[in-house]
Amino acid sequence: MKEExxxxxxxxxxxxxxxQDSNPCCAxxxxxxxxxxxxxxxxxxxxxxxxxxxxxxxxxxxxxxCGNPVALASLQEGDIVLDLGSGAGFDCFLAANRVGERxxxxxxxxxxEMLEKARENARRAEYGNVEFRLGEIENLPLADDxxxxxxxxxxINLSPxxxxxxxxxxxxxxxxxRLMVSDIxxxxxxxxxxxxxxxxxxxxxxxxxxxxxxxGTIQSAGFRDVRIMDETLxxxxxMVNDPTAAAIxxxxxxxxxxxxxxxxxxxSIKVHxxxxxxxx
Amino acid sequence: MKRExxxxxxxxxxxxxxxxxxxxxDENEVITGSLKCTQCPETYPINDAIPNLLPPDxxx
Numbered sequence: 065m066k067e068e069x070x071x072x073x074x075x076x077x078x079x080x081x082x083x084q085d086s087n088p089c090c091a092x093x094x095x096x097x098x099x100x101x102x103x104x105x106x107x108x109x110x111x112x113x114x115x116x117x118x119x120x121x122x123x124x125x126x127x128x129x130c131g132n133p134v135a136l137a138s139l140q141e142g143d144i145v146l147d148l149g150s151g152a153g154f155d156c157f158l159a160a161n162r163v164g165e166r167x168x169x170x171x172x173x174x175x176x177e178m179l180e181k182a183r184e185n186a187r188r189a190e191y192g193n194v195e196f197r198l199g200e201i202e203n204l205p206l207a208d209d210x211x212x213x214x215x216x217x218x219x220i221n222l223s224p225x226x227x228x229x230x231x232x233x234x235x236x237x238x239x240x241x242r243l244m245v246s247d248i249x250x251x252x253x254x255x256x257x258x259x260x261x262x263x264x265x266x267x268x269x270x271x272x273x274x275x276x277x278x279x280g281t282i283q284s285a286g287f288r289d290v291r292i293m294d295e296t297l298x299x300x301x302x303m304v305n306d307p308t309a310a311a312i313x314x315x316x317x318x319x320x321x322x323x324x325x326x327x328x329x330x331x332s333i334k335v336h337x338x339x340x341x342x343x344x
Numbered sequence: 345m346k347r348e349x350x351x352x353x354x355x356x357x358x359x360x361x362x363x364x365x366x367x368x369x370d371e372n373e374v375i376t377g378s379l380k381c382t383q384c385p386e387t388y389p390i391n392d393a394i395p396n397l398l399p400p401d402x403x404x
Contacts, residue, residue, distance in 0.1 A: 207361070
């Protein structure tokens with residue numbers, strides 16, 4: 065798929081999800097059994113606590129993330145935080161609780177439908193320190209050196225130009241600022257039929273990079289102290305229960321053995337990186 | 345969109361500073377208006393308190 069086409073299908077896919085309300089991880093295009101309960105189950109599985117799930121407005125958690133609690137735990141009061149691909153605002157609200165009144169959280173997302181939801185959630189819960197902008201993570205609408213921490217949860221894999229996303233992230237972070245992302249990466253290349261599937265792209269599979277290349281791309285953008293804080297195998301039961309994956313499996317008449325191999329190549333990682341001082 | 349966050353906003357294309365023009369505002373924030381780049385010819389709309397800072401080809 066060409067870059068433009070990828071952007072279009074990702075936007076349309078997530079607009080559809082925003083309208084449907086709730087969906088299983090990462091983001092299947094069809095949902096057989098979506099709903100708030102399922103979103104909560106998925107979020108619990110990827111590491112959010114009960115308190116965190118209770119602490120956000122209802123409807124903000126669509127269960128689309130691969131989990132970013134480590135990043136949230138590291139936030140300090142007064143931090144300016146940028147969330148790349150903020151969706152309905154789940155991580156933004158959790159971050160807002162952490163940074164307090166003196167802090168600010170800015171969510172950037174390219175899907176109008178998601179942002180409308182996020183804004184409605186912010187308004188209902190009266191969050192004064194969260195703001196949303198319609199924007200593209202490859203072209204961030206923020207000034208140089210203006211942000212303390214950039215967080216992102218299972219989004220960068222969707223970008224057709226990840227190199228540029230990390231370059232833009234580096235630009236907007238202040239020297240000494242941190243990148244704390246959670247994302248899907250690969251240990252082995254995926255078979256072609258999955259790589260070519262639009263459904264699998266939206267579901268965070270086909271766009272995923274090889275792990276080493278992902279880490280290398282962050283380093284090449286200028287980041288230092290690039291560390292993988294946590295690494296989890298994408299659970300196979302989640303894949304079998306995922307309507308997107310199920311559709312692909314059915315269409316391809318994939319034997320279980322091969323399915324296991326695919327599942328074994330997909331992992332969720334949490335990465336920490338720092339923009340060095342003295343680069344301004 | 346809150347006025348106090350203006351200083352960290354920038355044009356997504358040329359990264360130049362943006363100038364705010366307000367059409368409608370309540371006690372908390374700007375509801376409708378626009379953000380005009382001071383360096384390049386782009387102008388970005390603000391609708392329902394959300395600035396649309398998508399690159400022009402994605403704005404539709």
